[in-house]
Amino acid sequence: MDVRYEEQSTTVWPEDSLARVPYWVYQDTPNYKREMERLFEGATWNFVCLEADIPNKGDYRTNQLGDMPVIVVRDANGAINCFENRCAHRGALIAFDDGGNVQNNFKCIYHAWSYDLCGNLKGIAFERGINGPDGVMRGGMPAGFERDRFSPRKLRTTTLCGLVFATLSPETPPIEDYIGADVLGRIKRVLNRPIRVMGRFVQPLPNNWKLYVENVKDTYHASLLHTFLTTFRISRLTQGGGVLVSPDGGNHSSYTIGIPEGANADAYKQQQIRTDQDGKFALADPSVLDSVEEFGDHIQLQILSVFPGFILQQIHNCLAVRHVVPRGVDKMDLVWTYFGFQDDSPEMNRRRLKQQNLVGPAGFISMEDGCVGGFVQRGTLAAADHVSVIQMGGSTAESQETRATEASVRGFWKAYRRHMGY
């Protein structure tokens, strides 16, 4: 079977359209391996941590670029370095925790090889051998061993509004060019001052990582799947808004503007959409939706993604970054970091704590995104050769002033196919 998939996934996309995607792309193990090399280790910027996670010299965090474990660390000059979390000797993890602080070096616990904060191999235990009882040195590394040639792979890092990204490729363009002006503006809109982390949770999902990224970019589904969004007018297709897609397709920002719907106010009722429970479902304590205008532009919901696996979310005053970590062909981790700002008042802090009920694994809105990817994964098990139809709003991937479109999903496939060579 592997051979058959290999043939499929290395030959041609079934139809030369962004609006058709074959289901083997969520199932095929050789394809997954290629994604690791061509996407995550390729010319992409991957979210690795927040600057707030590593404020001081020696502060580090561990993360992954696809399957590749990495260490992100702030050095004595204040620069942020990133290198593969793999000892040059036998390949053991150099750091095996979420993060912490080291003085001047990392030391592998297996054989005590040590690395400076740039990831350079600096010390080899008993490099010159050991004196025997007869006073003769024995063992150790050969005299010609060139220590400088053995270090974990080093990544380039860049920071943007307190976010830290890393790339293994020398080809990846500067982050601003990579993201594109429109989407970049929407990152700066939210991350406009120092943040503070409020909580972290991990949501393992029973689906290929791309199904979640597509879900995030899918502006069409939100008010149809999520009753909470629709009933409480957090986001309806009839409200003002749209979707921005970067020119290369990979990055997006969708937004809902909190203004009355006017003539369209009854559109969901007319179509008998399940999620419109207006009048039928009410909150006993609506304080969960008590929000204030925070960014001065009436945008009450903004979901933003940076290819391949970074997401920034603003739903009213509920702010989070989400990181998509692949865990094999049919599993992934969604890592949630809730945040607020350092200058939040106690009232704003409480407001954010309450609104966090909307998102995360138990989120009134987000919990449904946790299961729907698994439904696709299971629904397509016997349909590797079939395709999904992604044609709302046409077959192209440009920005649109409506969310009744799948433009940014097609944008994902545009970027994906370019990186993968499909």
Add this chain to the structure above:
Amino acid sequence: MDLARIVELNAVYARVIDTEQFEEWPKLFHDPCLYKLTTADNVAKGLEGGLIYADTRGMLEDRISSLRKVNIYEGQRYRHIVGLPVVLGEKDGETETETPFLIVRIMREGQMDVFATGCYRDKIKPDASGALRFHERIVVCDGRRFDTLVAIPF
């Protein structure tokens, strides 16, 4: 406070969830109250955010009406195994206790998995009728991984 009554409160709490009498769940709390679902990691780092955060009985009721009428998820139920409470102290008429729990999640097609373990950190006091109720229940999960989704409260 009589330990047997605290044990009984915990047993009733687990039973109303495991037997899907969800509407009884908010009634086991005072109003206002604090119910928070979080992790040992977040508690250790002083991070206040929760998966679920409710500070009124109304917010607890909304959790239930949402899971009954609104949210979409595959059929599942829980089996709580609740350990014995340790009384940590008494203050202002409230008893502070800590009780370990284990939750097995039983999925629609019959799969049973350990979904969460942790401890309840509680502040308990009687209501006007003398019945013990939670003034505060912080659910501190040992792990930080929550598989697929959390529809039913812990």
